[in-house]
Amino acid sequence: MAIAAVRLNQLVETKARILDAAREAVALSGWKDAQIALIASRAGVATGSVYRYFDSKADLYAQVLALVSEREVAVVAAIVEAEGSASQCLVDAIYTFAVRAMRGRRLAYALIAEPCEPEIDAARLKYRAALADQIARLVRRGIADGEFVEIDANVAASCVAGAFMEALVGPLAPEAAPDSDAARAIAQSIAGLSARMLFRHPAPELTPVSRVSA
Amino acid sequence: MAIAAVRLNQLVETKARILDAAREAVALSGWKDAQIALIASRAGVATGSVYRYFDSKADLYAQVLALVSEREVAVVAAIVEAEGSASQCLVDAIYTFAVRAMRGRRLAYALIAEPCEPEIDAARLKYRAALADQIARLVRRGIADGEFVEIDANVAASCVAGAFMEALVGPLAPEAAPDSDAARAIAQSIAGLSARMLFRHPAPELTPVSRVSA
DNA sequence: TCTATTCATGAATTAAGGTTCATTATGGCA
DNA sequence: TGCCATAATGAACCTTAATTCATGAATAGA
Numbered sequence: 001m002a003i004a005a006v007r008l009n010q011l012v013e014t015k016a017r018i019l020d021a022a023r024e025a026v027a028l029s030g031w032k033d034a035q036i037a038l039i040a041s042r043a044g045v046a047t048g049s050v051y052r053y054f055d056s057k058a059d060l061y062a063q064v065l066a067l068v069s070e071r072e073v074a075v076v077a078a079i080v081e082a083e084g085s086a087s088q089c090l091v092d093a094i095y096t097f098a099v100r101a102m103r104g105r106r107l108a109y110a111l112i113a114e115p116c117e118p119e120i121d122a123a124r125l126k127y128r129a130a131l132a133d134q135i136a137r138l139v140r141r142g143i144a145d146g147e148f149v150e151i152d153a154n155v156a157a158s159c160v161a162g163a164f165m166e167a168l169v170g171p172l173a174p175e176a177a178p179d180s181d182a183a184r185a186i187a188q189s190i191a192g193l194s195a196r197m198l199f200r201h202p203a204p205e206l207t208p209v210s211r212v213s214a
Numbered sequence: 215m216a217i218a219a220v221r222l223n224q225l226v227e228t229k230a231r232i233l234d235a236a237r238e239a240v241a242l243s244g245w246k247d248a249q250i251a252l253i254a255s256r257a258g259v260a261t262g263s264v265y266r267y268f269d270s271k272a273d274l275y276a277q278v279l280a281l282v283s284e285r286e287v288a289v290v291a292a293i294v295e296a297e298g299s300a301s302q303c304l305v306d307a308i309y310t311f312a313v314r315a316m317r318g319r320r321l322a323y324a325l326i327a328e329p330c331e332p333e334i335d336a337a338r339l340k341y342r343a344a345l346a347d348q349i350a351r352l353v354r355r356g357i358a359d360g361e362f363v364e365i366d367a368n369v370a371a372s373c374v375a376g377a378f379m380e381a382l383v384g385p386l387a388p389e390a391a392p393d394s395d396a397a398r399a400i401a402q403s404i405a406g407l408s409a410r411m412l413f414r415h416p417a418p419e420l421t422p423v424s425r426v427s428a
Numbered sequence: 429t430c431t432a433t434t435c436a437t438g439a440a441t442t443a444a445g446g447t448t449c450a451t452t453a454t455g456g457c458a
Numbered sequence: 459t460g461c462c463a464t465a466a467t468g469a470a471c472c473t474t475a476a477t478t479c480a481t482g483a484a485t486a487g488a
Contacts, residue, residue: 011435031332036476037438046437048478057476115336118245121329128380149410155403158384159377163411166342166376167369189369196363197377197411225465250446251468260467262448271446 015053018043022064027107030174031116034061058119065120068111069127072097076134079211086142087199088206091191093138094164095208098187101168102180109172112165132161139198148198156198163197164190229267232257236278241321244388245330248275272333279334282325283341289314290348293425300356301413302420305405307352308378309422312401315382316394323386326379346375353412362412370412377411378404 021043025033036057040047054060079093101108110116111124136157142148148156167190170176171183191208235257239247250271254261268274293307315322324330325338350371356362362370381404384390385397405422 014435040438047476048438049436051477052435113339115332115334115339118329118331121335125327125329125383128383132380151407152400152403154384155381155400156407158381159404159407162376162378162380162383163373164376165380166346167372169339169342169376170368170372186366186369189366190373193365193370193373193411197407228465249444254468261446262468263466265447266465 011053014043014045014049018045018050018053018060019064019067022060023068023107026064026110027104030106030110030114031120034116034120036060058117061117061120062123065111065123065127068107069130072100072111073127073130073134075100075211076131080134080138082211086138086145086147087195088209090135090138090142090160090198091195091206091208092211093135094160094191094194095187096211098164098168098190099184099210101172102183102187105172105178106174108168109174112172113169128161128165132157135160142198147200149200151198159197160194163194167193225267228257228259228263232259232264232267232274233278233281236274237282237321240278240324241318244320244324244328245334248330248334250274272331275331275334276337279325279337279341282321283344286311286314287341287344287348289425290345294348294352296425300352300359300361301409302423304349304352304356304374304412305409305420305422306425307349308374308405308408309401310425312378312382312404313398313424315386316397316401319386319392320388322382323388326386327383342375342379346371349374356412361414363414365412373411374408377408381407 018039022034022039025039025042034057036050037047039060040050043050050060054063076093076097079089079096082089082092084092101112111127116124132154136153139148139151139153139156139160143150143153167186171186188208195206232253236248236253239253239256248271250264251261253274254264257264264274268277290307290311293303293310296303296306298306315326325341330338346368350367353362353365353367353370353374357364357367381400385400402422409420
C-alpha cells in the first residue's frame with residue numbers, strides 16, 4: 001500500500017534538509033565538522049533520525065559530495081556539449097570551473113583537496129574521474145576536428161583535470177587571501193596552460209568566456 | 215653523561231626498523247594496514263615501544279611519508295639541477311618520476327592518491343608542494359632562457375605537477391594491470407603533454423631520457 | 429474515534445584502535 | 459658482582475564518535 005503523498009513529501013524534505021545541513025557545515029568549516037550529531041541538530045532532527053535516511057556517515061557524505069559534484073560536472077558537461085570549437089570550449093570549461101570554485105571557496109577546497117576520512121576521499125576519486133570523463137569527450141572531439149594533437153584522450157584528460165585542480169589548491173586554501181581579481185587571473189592562466197597542452201597550433205590567444213550560470 | 219655509542223646505535227637502528235616496517239606495510243597493502251600494533255610486530259618490537267620513537271601514529275606516518283617523498287623530490291631536484299636545456303630537463307624529470315612511480319606502484323599510489331587519514335593526507339600536501347617547488351625552479355629557468363612562455367612560475371608548476379600526478383592515479387591504482395610497456399608509454403605521453411604546456415616553440419619532439427638511478 | 433503503522437527521539441552502547449604506564453629486562457660501569 | 463639508568467613490554471585504559479534501540483509521538487485509514 002502506497003504511503004500518502006503528504007507524508008512522502010515530508011520524508012523527502014527531511015532528507016533534503018539533512019543533506020543541506022551537511023553541505024552547509026562542510027562549506028562553512030570543512031570536514032572536521034562533519035559529525036552526525038552536529039548535522040542532525042543543524043537540520044533540526046535527532047541524531048538517530050539521520051540513520052533513517054542514510055545508511056551511515058560515509059553514505060551521507062558520499063551523497064553530499066555527489067550532489068555538489070554532479071552540479072559541477074553538469075556545468076562542465078554543458079560547456080563541453082556547447083557550440084564552438086573544441087579549443088574554445090576547453091578554455092571556457094576550465095575557466096568557468098575555476099571561477100565557480102573560487103566563488104564557493106571553502107566548499108571547493110573540501111571537495112578537491114582538504115584532508116578527510118578515507119571513505120569520503122574515495123568518493124572524491126569518483127568525482128575527479130567523472131570530471132576527467134567530460135574533458136576526455138572534448139579532447140576526442142578536438143582530435144577528430146584536427147584542432148588538438150593526437151594523443152590518448154584519457155591520459156590527456158587526466159592531465160588537464162589534474163593541472164587545473166592542483167593549481168586551484170593553493171588559491172582555494174582557507175589561509176589564502178580571497179582576491180577575486182587574482183582569482184580570475186589564475187583561472188585564466190590555468191585555462192591558457194591547459195589549452196597549450198593540447199592545441200595543435202600555437203595558442204590562438206583565446207579569451208576565456210565565463211559561462212557561469214546566474 | 216653521554217650514552218655509550220653502541221647503545222645509541224641500537225636506538226637509531228630500532229627507529230629505522232620501525233620506519234621500515236611501516237613503509238613496507240604501506241607498500242604492501244596501503245594505509246589500511248597502517249596500525250601501530252601491526253607495525254610494531256613487523257618491526258619486532260612491542261606496541262608501546264613505538265611511542266618511545268614517535269610521538270604518535272600521525273608522527274610516525276608523517277615521517278614515513280617524508281622519508282619516501284624526500285627521495286623522490288631529491289631525484290627530481292637532481293634532474294632540475296642537471297646539465298641541459300630546461301625543456302629537456304622538464305621532460306626528463308617528469309618521465310623519470312613517472313617511471314619510478316610505476317616501479318613502486320603500490321607505494322606510489324599510497325603516496326599520491328590512496329584515501330587515508332586526514333593527518334597523513336596533510337603531510338601529503340607538503341610533499342606535493344615540495345615537488346611543485348622543484349618544478350617551479352625549472353620553469354623560472356626556462357622562462358629566463360626564453361625557452362618557456364612567460365607565465366606565473368608557481369601556477370605553471372602546480373599545473374605540471376597536478377597533470378602528471380593525476381595522470382598517474384589511474385595506472386597506479388591497485389586494480390590496474392601492471393604493464394611496463396604501457397607504463398612507459400603513459401609516462402612519455404605525460405611528459406610530452408606537460409612540456410607542451412610550457413614550451414614557447416612547437417614541441418621539438420624531445421625524447422625523454424630516464425635518469426633513474428640504479 | 430480508534431488503531432496499526434511509520435517516524436522521531438536521544439541517551440546508552442559499541443567499536444576500534446591509539447596511547448599509557450606499572451612492571452620487567454638489559455647492559456654499561458665501578 | 460651488584461647497581462642503576464635506560465629501554466622494552468603489552469595488557470589495560472581511553473577517547474571519540476558512530477550507531478543502535480526501547481520508547482513515545484504522529485498520522486492515515488477504517
